[in-house]
Amino acid sequence: METKPLREFHKNKTKKDGLQTMCKDCSKENSKKQYMEDRKKRIKYVENWQKNNPEKTREYRRKREGSRKYKEYKREYMREYMRRYTQTERYREHRRQYMREYYLKKEEGRASESRLTGVLAVVGNRIRSFVLE
Numbered sequence: 001m002e003t004k005p006l007r008e009f010h011k012n013k014t015k016k017d018g019l020q021t022m023c024k025d026c027s028k029e030n031s032k033k034q035y036m037e038d039r040k041k042r043i044k045y046v047e048n049w050q051k052n053n054p055e056k057t058r059e060y061r062r063k064r065e066g067s068r069k070y071k072e073y074k075r076e077y078m079r080e081y082m083r084r085y086t087q088t089e090r091y092r093e094h095r096r097q098y099m100r101e102y103y104l105k106k107e108e109g110r111a112s113e114s115r116l117t118g119v120l121a122v123v124g125n126r127i128r129s130f131v132l133e
Ligand SMILES: [Zn+2]
Pocket: 022, 023, 024, 025, 026, 027
């Protein structure tokens, strides 16, 4: 059996010796476990409720998605996502390719690959610029 100094135990006035039966470490571990178990139960409960109340669930979702706060959150999320995505080399290469194809298709022979300099393109008699970073 392990022995621990008294200061390793929380106080509990309802106990004869005035101390918790579990030491501090053990009660910490125990409440962590309890929390995780409760969390699992809560999630299960919500899932169950949603399954049994599809109408209400749909309604709640609609309300949530219609709320200003949610829209703002979504917009902010997308903005951040795009900000990161547009900084990848993959995106830039993709965009270069896309712009090339787009202009070539749109101008049908009026613009040729050789006339696309990468940043400026001569299209007809006009100089077009497009964003290539
Ligand atoms: Zn212990």
